Every structure is written in structure tokens, then in C-alpha cells.
Amino acid sequence: MSDTSNIAEFSVSEISGAIKRTMEETFGYVRVRGELGRISRPGSGHVYLDLKDDRSVLAAVIWKGTASRLKIQPEQGLEVIATGKITTFPGQSKYQMVIEALEPAGVGALMALLEERKRKLAAEGLFATERKRPLPRLPRVIGVVTSPTGAVIRDILHRISDRFPLHVLVWPVRVQGETCATEVANGIRGFNALAPGGPIPRPDLLIVARGGGSLEDLWGFNEEVVVRAAAASDIPLISAVGHETDWTLIDLAADLRAPTPTGAAEIAVPVKAELLASVDDLTRRLTSGLLRLVASRRTELRAAGAALPSPRDLLALPRQRLDTAGERLRPALRATLRDRQGRLLTAAAKLSPQTLARTLRHARESLVAIGGRKARALHVGVERRRQSFDATARRLSPERLGDRITLSRERLDGLSGRFDRAFGERIKAERRQLGGLEKLLDSLSYRNVLARGYALVRDEAGQPLRSATGVTPGTALSIEFGDESRLAAVVAGGEGEPEVPPQRKARPAKERPPAAKQGSLF
Structure with missing residues (x-):
């Protein structure tokens, strides 16, 4: 094409922008029905997915703010109807759909998603049944997660007030719509987060309630966030969502399912009047039983008292033993007093001044004898230590040290001589081994073959020739004999006198110096 063409030139950005404007102005907002394929959730919070049918695939994106408000979360394989606009992504030359709303394509798709989610959870x-906990018999505080303006909360409060008035806390939530699941899950977690004994009393029982409705209306109670919050609740939970024929996934995760919100209130608390009547009946039965027990024990006591002997007969024998002991006590006291007086006189005789002086003299003599033995023992110990020190000093005298040094030097000289002899023997053995290897190398060398009359022919590159094939007239050769090498040139073969072509002279081959023999290393 000529450089003077009048076709307009566009930049890449201009073309991309024009296509983007054309796509957005042509389609605007569209509703697309298809099956969700690949779904990607990067850390940015955006959702990237594919809408596909049996023949085509449409790339789509859900921005972070829109993804948090969706009625249902996209899952692979779900058939949906997506609402949004068609646009392009100039960075990759592709078109895509920006989804602003996502809804399942009919009740069948919702049921399929519900069954799949049920199997997964x-x-x-x-x-699991073993995870479910028993409900408290008589809760003091009940927490209700429901809408504060509907008829459900009024029915629950009315039923609880009729049966057993107690403290009820209401956590207001939306029970339908985009934020329903998040608000219900936050309500369950919020009640569990209350500290026992705090300013706001912690419930002993939770009720999650909602009136009846279609599958789409109750869908918020099928979301994973609600089911996981119910399963993780530390407070026993009753699910009262819908009518008796309705069921949601929170019913399976709760500790107990009530057919209706009113039924949940009836399950949560007993009837106070019935409890009072039961308590009165038990009180009457207890009082009557106690009266019968006291009467029975009184009769048994009287019978046992009639069988016992009189107090005078019971005390007659102990009184006699007391009189006998009293008569023996006075003579025993006199004998004991006489014995103590005799022992006192004996001890006083031993404590006279003459006896004490004699005892003191004997103790002084014993002390002097012990002091003499101690001095002799100390003298003997000192003499023994002196003798031991003298013997050690004699062993450490210069003459003894000189003898030990001389003996050590003689041993060192002997070891040095043994080392020199051993090293010489090792060198001789290594030299003999090296000589044997040298002889083996000579016997295996090709030069021995050349010495028997053979020759080695090499080409111009110095490579050995094993066949005449490929050797042309005029080729320069190097022939190595047993004693030396010669240069040669190939001439034309045939009968008669061979001729050397005049136009080409044989180039002398590079003479290879004879290989040097391996000499001894020593």
C-alpha cells in the first residue's frame, strides 16, 4: 500500500476506547442466563467467573461492593440469571460482563444448590446428632433472633408471658433479603459473645425465628454463614423458621427444631401454673410423708424404750465398781507417798558436798588424761606429714629429674631411629611397585609392535588410517616405523611407472615427536 493512502490512523487506545463505547452503548443493561463455570476470588475481594452454555463462554466480574450484597453466593455448576452490562477490558483485548445482580434460574436450581450444600455441610x-445439646429445663434469660416488627416476636413474647414470664432479649435482624444471612449469623455470635454476669445478661437459650414463606424468602437461613454460626453456638439453640412443612439448613444444625415460632416458645419454657400445681402437690406429699415417718419413728422409739431395763438397774454395777475403787484408792496413795519419800532421801544422800567434790576430781583427772593423749596424737600426726613431705621432696630433687629426662631422651632417640627405618622401607616398596607399572606400560605400548616390522600410517590431521578407502592421490601421509618417522605422498596406482602429479606437491605432515618413556619418579 502506498504511503500517500488517505486511510485514517488510530492509536491502540483510540481503537480500544471506541470498541468499549460501542459495546456499552449497544447493549447497555442485559440479563443473561447460563451456568456458572470457573470462579476465582482473589485477595482484592472481586469475583471473577464464567457464564457458559453448551456452545459459548462469557467472562464476567462482580466487583467487591456488589459481591457482598448478592442474594446468593456464586457456586460452580449453579444455573443463574445475571443482570449487568457488557463492557470491554482493553488491557487484554477481551469483552466481559459486569454483574450487578445474580439470582438462581428457577426453584430447581435453588433445590439443587440446597442439596449440594446440605451434603457438603x-x-x-x-x-451430627452427637453434637446437639439438651435444652435447659427452666432458662432465666431467652435470646430471640428475629425481626422486631413482625408478628413472630409478638407471638413468642405472648406465649412466654402466658406460660412463664421471664427475661427475653431480642436481637433485631432482617429475616429476608440480601443481608439476612449476615445479620442472623451476627445475632447468634453476638449472644454467644456476652459475658456471664455482665451488664447485659447472657441468655441460657436462643431462638431463631421467622414466619412462613417461599423457598426464596427463606433462603437466608440456608446460607453457610448461618448454619456454621448455629453449629458453633455454645448456647443451646432452637430453630423456628417457617411453618411445620418448611425446612431449612439451620433446622439441621440447631439443637432442636420447632414446627412454628409459637411452638418454640412452648418448648423453651414450661407452664408456670402447672409447675406451681406440681410443686404444691409435691409439697403436700412431702409433708404427709414426713408426718408418717415421724409417727413411725415415734412408735419404734417407744417400743425400744419399753424393752430397755430401768436406769437404776443399768447403773447398779458401775456404782459398785466405783465404791470398790474408792476403798482401794486411800491405801494406794499412802504406799505411793512412802515410796517417793524413800527415793528422795536416797537422791539427797548422793548430792552431799563430799560426793560432788569426789565427782569433780574424777572429771578433772579424766580431762587431763584426754589432753595428754591429744597432744601425743597431734605430735605423731605432724611427724607422719613431715616424713611424707620429705619423701616427696626427695622424688622431686634435681638429680631424680635429670635421670628421668635422660631416660625420656633415650626413648625418643630409639623411636626416631625406628621411624627412619620404617620410612626407608616404605619408599623402597613404592619404588618397586612403580618400576613394575613402568615395565607393564612398556609391554603394552604400540611401539613394540612397530619394532617387529610394522608401520603406523597417519593422515594430514595426524589420525591413524586403518583402510585405503578415501585416500586420494596427492594426499600427504606420515609413516612411523619402529625407529623413526618418514613423510610420504600418495601417487596414482596402476601398471607402469607411477607418476607424481606436477600440479600438486605433497604437504609435509606435521611430524609427531616420539612419545617419551615414563621415567622413574625418584
């Missing part, structure tokens, strides 16, 4: 053990 059941596999995690969230619906």
Missing part, C-alpha cells in the same frame, strides 16, 4: 459433621 453434613460431610463436615455440622448436622
